[in-house]
Amino acid sequence: MPEGKRKVLLVEDAFSLAVVYIDWLERAGFECVHVDTGKAALSALEADKFHVMLLDLNLPDTNGMDILRRVWEQKIAVTVVVVTGSGSIKTAVDAMRAGAYDFIVKPAAEERMVTTVRNACEREQLQETIAEIRDDYADGNFQGFIGKSPVMLGVFKMIENVARSKATVFVTGESGTGKEVCAEAIHKSGPRRNKPFVPLNCAAIPKDLIESEIFGHVKGAFTGATTDREGAASAADGGTLFLDEICEMDVDLQTKLLRFLQTGTVQRVGSDTVTPVDVRVICATNRNPHEEVEKGRFREDLYYRLHVLPIHLPALRDRDADVLEIGLAFLQVFAEEEGRGFRAFSVEAEDKLLAHHWPGNVRELQNVIRNAVVLNEGDVLTDGMIRLSGPSRPVGPALPFTGVRSAADAAAQSPQSASPPTGVDAEGKKILRVVLGRPFVDLERDVITATFDLCGGSVPKASKMLKMSPSTLYRKREEWTRTETDPPASQ
Secondary structure, eight states: OOOOOOOEEEEEEEEEHHHHHHHHHHHHTTTEEESSSSHHHHHHHHHHSSSEEESSSOOSBHHHHHHHHHHHHTTTTEEEEEEESSHHHHHHHHHHHHHOEEEESOOHHHHHHHHHHHHHHHHHHHHHHHHHHHHHTTSSEEEEEEEOOOHHHHHHHHHHHHHOOOOEEEEEETTTTTHHHHHHHHHHHHHTTTSOOEEETSSSSOTTTHHHHEEOTTTTTTTOOOEEEEOHHHHHTTTTTETTGGGGSSSSHHHHHHHHHHHHHEEEEEEEEEEOOOOOEEEEEEHHHHHHTTTTOOOHHHHHHHTTTEEEEGGGGGTTTHHHHHHHHHHHHHHHHHHHOOOOEOOOHHHHHHOOTTTHHHHHHHHHHHHHHHOOOHHHHHHGGOOSSSSOSSSOOOOOOOOOHHHHHHHHSSSSSOOOEEEETSOOEEEEOOOOOSSSHHHHHHHHHHHHTTTTHHHHHHHHHHTTTTHHHHHHHHHHHHHHHHHOOOO
């Protein structure tokens, strides 16, 4: 939808400010509707669709936080940006926890407001797209794949789109990410689903036999060829031929493969007869095919002939909480196979699985869960039962929470006096106090690190509390750790 048609609901009781805000936003191409009470805001949300709501917290008939909670509870599809004269960071944190996308303190600058609304609109459009895709794959299972992360929902949608085409698909991704599962999903989702799906691993077949495996041979074509043999290309006639690890193929054979793709015909080794076949080709590699072309190991003309519809499968470490869903599926299958009673993971086990980098991806996860099930007994799989190798991200807080570094540091950064970083309110709940006048990235760091401390270092708990993906939290902590450990720049 064009930006000019993006609708903004402005909830502001100060008429003079509302006039200014409307002028800014309409000049930026947005359509604005203004209301001055909470009741009118809720009525407007019920009557019309808005992409963004600019919400003042101090309204004459209600607190804006109540409106924000109503939006969250009723799952109203609008991105909320809170605008208030209160500069309290606690208010900002409360607003974020209640579902606000961003927080603007009055007096607001035109550039800041327009940029924030534009970003909120882009976020709303992305949420709409993800919601549509998520509805299509609500159960998190798709043709052998398990997962609900946005990146995998995009892969599922891509598979369905390319399945209807006859064009060649090139699947890339690290080893163990499920490239053959992807190829078979494309086959099963398309019009060739009732025809053969023939997979062939180009790296597992000796160089002198690969041509025969693909195209077949006639009796006497070479030593050991005692009978005529149909190749994979002929066996896949009418269906799909999947060539895994295509970059391992010898350059000389790449020429013959290119001819096959261009002509749609097969010539068996040792034969002069050319036979037409109807095959949809899907290939895959765990290498970077463009780099292989640059290094002369892969023909450029073959690369462009194959690289028509590319699909990249993300690494398991980039799929957020999918690791837990996939791990639970493996746990249930292996527990039944081995006669064990495991039904779930402990919170500490979930942390351990989320923290691992998974260099072997889904295949490594499968082996880890099977190992744990075979060697242990119980109803809940604990972290002590999980044996991992290789690097992991820190499970506990990467940095100790200090709020502000010290009173002296805080005073140097802000003209306001420093206050203790943590405390409790009248109800005994833990609260966070920070000094204003510091960059937002520092305030964000304090909030996230304090939440980790509150959750005992549990990433799943902190992720749910902050409504942020686990991978985002890990990435931020690693960046902060790197900043703390990097040597100072030379003067």
